[in-house]
Every structure is written in structure tokens, then in C-alpha cells.
Amino acid sequence: MSHHIDLDELTASERYKLLTALVIPRPIAWVTTVSLEGTTNAAPYSFFNVFGQDPAIIILGLEHKADGTAKDTENNINMLNEFVVNLVSSDMLEDMVQTAAAYAPGESEPDILGLSLTSSKKVKPPRLTNAPVSIECERIMSLSLSKERSILLGRAMGVFSKNGLINAATLHVDWANDYPIARLFADRYAEIGRIRRYSIPRPKRARKKKD
Numbered sequence: 001m002s003h004h005i006d007l008d009e010l011t012a013s014e015r016y017k018l019l020t021a022l023v024i025p026r027p028i029a030w031v032t033t034v035s036l037e038g039t040t041n042a043a044p045y046s047f048f049n050v051f052g053q054d055p056a057i058i059i060l061g062l063e064h065k066a067d068g069t070a071k072d073t074e075n076n077i078n079m080l081n082e083f084v085v086n087l088v089s090s091d092m093l094e095d096m097v098q099t100a101a102a103y104a105p106g107e108s109e110p111d112i113l114g115l116s117l118t119s120s121k122k123v124k125p126p127r128l129t130n131a132p133v134s135i136e137c138e139r140i141m142s143l144s145l146s147k148e149r150s151i152l153l154g155r156a157m158g159v160f161s162k163n164g165l166i167n168a169a170t171l172h173v174d175w176a177n178d179y180p181i182a183r184l185f186a187d188r189y190a191e192i193g194r195i196r197r198y199s200i201p202r203p204k205r206a207r208k209k210k211d
């Protein structure tokens with residue numbers, strides 16, 4: 001027996017509740033941006049993933065605030081076209097959640113919360129020094145889907161990583177104890193280190209049906 005729910009009969013917030021509890025886990029982009037005035041902003045976005053390599057597409061799902069205006073991250077990216085996606089290791093979880101509070105545009109979350117910043121190489125926004133990986137991105141385009149929501153496509157241009165995490169010659173990655181945490185739903189998170197990891201090679205060719 002299965003059960004069907006017509007999503008078109010739910011309210012938007014019910015759809016959010018259900019879909020974000022079903023499509024899990026989601027990675028978290030801890031995005032750093034700068035405003036025109038030079039304030040560095042940091043905020044988490046879990047409507048996030050990488051969608052291809054040529055161009056190297058990074059997508060963020062940006063919801064507007066309850067009053068309908070864009071959040072600081074969206075405003076800053078629209079102004080300067082650049083952002084950094086920092087990945088979040090488990091020791092950074094609490095700091096990451098703190099940056100999701102509603103700080104005013106002129107307030108810098110890293111400054112207020114004492115999070116160390118380091119200059120990036122290819123973009124103006126700095127990266128979070130303690131993030132295991134930071135990805136420098138430029139905006140390609142934004143799709144405005146409704147008054148409340150837009151999708152932002154960015155191009156990844158550079159990667160900073162903690163020493164030892166990426167082998168520059170082979171591009172093999174050894175996360176060691178710095179695996180990024182993932183969002184389950186609401187305020188629940190998952191640590192990859194505790195999830196069983198499977199290694200299943202993809203089939204080289206399609207099978208024929210057995211008779």
C-alpha cells in the first residue's frame with residue numbers, strides 16, 4: 001500500500017516542511033559575501049549543490065525574508081557578483097547556525113561572532129579561515145521564480161582547502177576528520193563520519209534482461 005499527497009493542495013510552508021524532510025541530506029553552503037560598503041556577511045544555505053563541471057555550476061536557492069525583501073547574501077551577490085561557499089565541518093556547526101540569525105545588513109556575522117576570515121585569491125569576499133574547503137564563485141545568472149524565491153547559478157573558479165585534504169597531483173580528497181556536515185531537516189544535522197560509506201563501482205555497460 002502506498003499513500004499519495006497532492007503537493008498542489010498544500011500551502012508553501014507545508015511543502016517546504018515535507019520536501020525538506022524527504023530530500024535529505026542536503027549539503028550546506030556557508031556563504032561569505034561583501035556588501036558595497038565593505039561589510040563581510042556569512043550565512044548558511046542548504047538549498048545548495050554542484051550541478052556540473054563545464055561550466056562548474058554551483059546553485060543556491062535563495063528565499064526572501066518575511067517582509068518580501070532579499071536577504072543580505074542575495075543582495076551582496078547581486079551587487080558584486082562574487083561569493084565564497086565555505087563547507088562546514090562538525091566543529092563549526094554551532095557557529096554556522098549562529099550566522100543564520102537575522103543580522104542587519106550593516107552587521108558582519110564573522111565580526112560579531114569572532115569568526116576568522118582570510119582573503120580569497122580570485123574573488124573579493126574573504127573565506128572563513130577554519131573551513132576545511134572554500135570555493136570561490138562568480139554569479140552567472142539569477143532566476144526569479146516568485147516574489148519569495150530565486151535560484152542563483154554561480155561558477156566555481158577556485159578552491160582553498162586545509163593542508164593535506166586535497167592531493168594537488170592526483171586531486172584525491174582525504175577528508176580525515178573534516179567531513180562536511182549535512183542538513184537533515186529543521187535543526188537536525190548528520191555527520192558523514194558516522195554514516196556507513198559504500199563503495200560501489202558504476203556498471204560499465206547496461207545489462208540484458210535474463211530470460
Ligand SMILES: Cc1cc2nc3c(=O)[nH]c(=O)nc-3n(C[C@H](O)[C@H](O)[C@H](O)COP(=O)(O)O)c2cc1C
Pocket residue numbers: 028041042043044045046047048061062063064071072073074096097099100101102103183
Ligand atoms: C542550515 C541552514 C540552512 C539554510 N538554508 C537556507 C536556504 O537554502 N535558503 C535560504 O533562503 N535560507 C536558508 N537558511 C536561512 C538563512 O541562513 C537565514 O535567513 C540568514 O539569516 C540569511 O542571512 P543573510 O541575510 O545574511 O543572507 C538556512 C539556515 C540554516 C541554519
